[in-house]
Amino acid sequence: MNGIHKSHDGGPAAFMFVKSQVIKFEKFLIERMHEPCKPMPSSTRKTTAAALLSTNGFNVQPANGRRRHVSASKVWANGTSNRHTCTLGDLINDINNDTVINFLQDNPSLLDQYIQNYVSEETVESWLVNKRKSRNNRIRNGDIIYNREGSPHRPVIEYSKAKDKRIHIQKLLKNVHEKTNQVKLLEELASSVSTATAADGYNLYLVTEDSRIINFVSSSAKEHSVTTCSQPVGPGHTLSAYAAWCRKCIRIQNAASLADRKHPLGIDHMNGQIHSVLAQPILDSDDRVTGVVELYRREGRAPFTEMDEQVVAAFNGWALVLFRSIQLQSDVARQRKLNEFLLAVTKNIFQDIVSMDTVIMKIMDFAKRLVKADRASLFLLDTVTKELYARIFDTGSSAHESNPCAKEIRFPMDVGVAGFVATTGETLNITDAYQDERFNRDVDLKTGYKTKSLLCMPIRIRGSIFGVVQMVNKLQGTFTKTDEESFETFAVYCGLALHHAKLYDKIRKSEQKYKVALEVLSYHNQCSEEEYIKLKSLPMPCGRQVEDIPKFTFSPWSIEEEQKSLHVVYMFKDLFGLEKFDLSRLYRFTLTVKKNYRKVPYHNWDHAFSVAHAMYCILKTQEHSFTQLESLALFVACLCHDLDHRGKTNAFMVKSASPLAAIYTTSVMEHHHFNQTVSILQQDNHNILKEFTSEEYKTVLRYIKDCILATDLALFFGNKAKLKEWQDSKEFNWKSIEHRHTLQAVMMTGADLCASTKPWHYQRETVQVIFEEFYSQGDEERDQGITPIAMMDRTKADQLPESQVGFIVGICLPCYELLAQIIPASKPMVDGALSNLSKWQELADANKKIKEKATMESNKNNRKVDKNGNLKL
């Protein structure tokens, strides 16, 4: 049939004939291509027939009387008369598979037109799917299957199959987002690009972080034996190594060009069957080549075109966006994971610090897990001997956890990788230890363990190198940049934990020292057995001896020194009885309290005794106003309220930065007095509260604390104001705990200042010792360059009576007057204070007169001298 021309005279008959043939042709296509579309409308058929004829050189005249001419003089077949194998005439005459195939092969534009106008997109896509399926499933040469069976994701194929593309893309993205495994994504990309370019298969390679090595990762070929696993990036090796090096897409058009000198190793053992290759480097967001996708077509296939190259480049562009997003995502995930890990480390290390060794073991264990190392070691720096040492050395067995190496490993601080890191402060990531000249093989020789990769980092405390932590042998591959970064953060925590552990060790040691000091102290501060036996042997005061004790006017100075302790026991017994108290404990407690008062002029045992006595007097008048625990607390508190007083005020303790002021921020000395009270109660055979229930014990201690703190004169004014308000408004209620406790606080002040209520000669004597203490503090302040207040300035001793007037009027009388309103039996204290006030007033007035006289005298003398000091004549 070659070269046959068909001539038509044209006319309606010819047109009708062609139209009928078009219907046949259409039917043919429907049958062959399983096209589920509707048959053509007749108008379309007409147009198609006309188009068919005209496209192929026939002149078709319209049927409406005007001449429709179908000219057969045109030879059709892509403009060349000698290449066509089948004409429309042939087709029309003898329509069968072969003729149509031949016809369509020679006239692709006709099928193109038909598909574009009459076939739906879905149908075209399903044709494509079917076509690829059949191609991929075809086994060529009987040995290599080019379709990766079981491949989990074939996005392009899935995409082409999907009815709703939008939903499919969402699914695909979700899928992608869930994948943080870059290799899997690259495989997917390679698979997609392979499908898109109709490649017969692909190989995927990844470049190491240092951009030096390219490693084979996977292939679409099921049984792919690779001979070029790992290659240096650069020319002279494989095609992928070369593509990674020159960072350009390389297209090989024929097998012969594969073994170029730039890439003599080609792509691998399949070279012989490969005809065309397209190697595309994959760049990441930092423009670094992360891998290479190598697409290939086998013999018999058309080589890759520039169009394929563009498709691959487009895929690579999208991959870049995708990887950037994945990179960010995985960075965030990694950071979160690291944060969680570090939080766990911190909790674990800080929650349960027992010793430095425990911390070290924990650190090593965490570090190993962090970078997936086989072993870990921590060498501490001995700055004295300039050595690195490890008491706990990771031998790989878990035995070291419970039984650290008895023998310490020690070596000079500049030996080996650890030494290099310790001296330079640099981090080292060594992929092959035996290739590194800094590596010290001795330890391997001793242990028989083979070191391969090493990650070694300095541990710093406050900027100075404290030690070196070493991770040995990454479980898979070598330590990465990410390992280094994570490990660097970890090293900071490590430093903190070790610093903490070091401090903890120090604290533990000083705690032990403190315990020893306490033992020594309590031995010396406790009453001796002799003192106890002696006191016990003394007869308890009785008869006339005790008549005056409950009187407010009773003077503590009127009894012998050694009788005071006995009187304390007497008063205690008198107030509370001995049913609940052990007498021997009471003796010991009293004697030890006495011993713990310093020999300062005023705040000494005498003062403690007189305050306890004043409270005894008040309590004797109020036997049922307070609970037994309250009364007990008031009396004991008075006895202990100035324990270990150093003769200095709170203000002085703060100003002189005393360690006590560092412990307590307010009522410095009062807190210390209470603390001393508890210490004495805790000593052997001293706990006078032993018979109380633990609840009662806690309550008494709480009351004692409140009472002792109330002796801080700074708190008196608030307490007095509250109590006065209740009293003035007749609201004071004995049943109210708050009212009672405020009253107790004011009672403590009243007892503390009781010297101001005593007969004049006792008051004068006491004030003398009070001021002796004040002046001694003033002297010390002056030595420290501080000007003391007038009351503490011995050069202003003449102001004392005036100062006493102010003290009694401003503090003592308001206190006693208020107390007397609530506890009328305490009225003698008011009287005593008033009496002393008048004495001090007299002295102050006399002083004033003397001063006035002196001033007058001096003025008189001044008048007798001229301005130059010379006597006027």
Ligand SMILES: Nc1nc2c(ncn2[C@@H]2O[C@@H]3COP(=O)(O)O[C@H]3[C@H]2O)c(=O)[nH]1
């Ligand atoms: N000026 C003056 N101060 C006193 C007198 N009696 C006690 N004090 C002060 O009042 C304080 C009460 O609390 P402290 O016992 O700690 O210390 C006491 C002394 O500093 C006194 O008679 N005159």
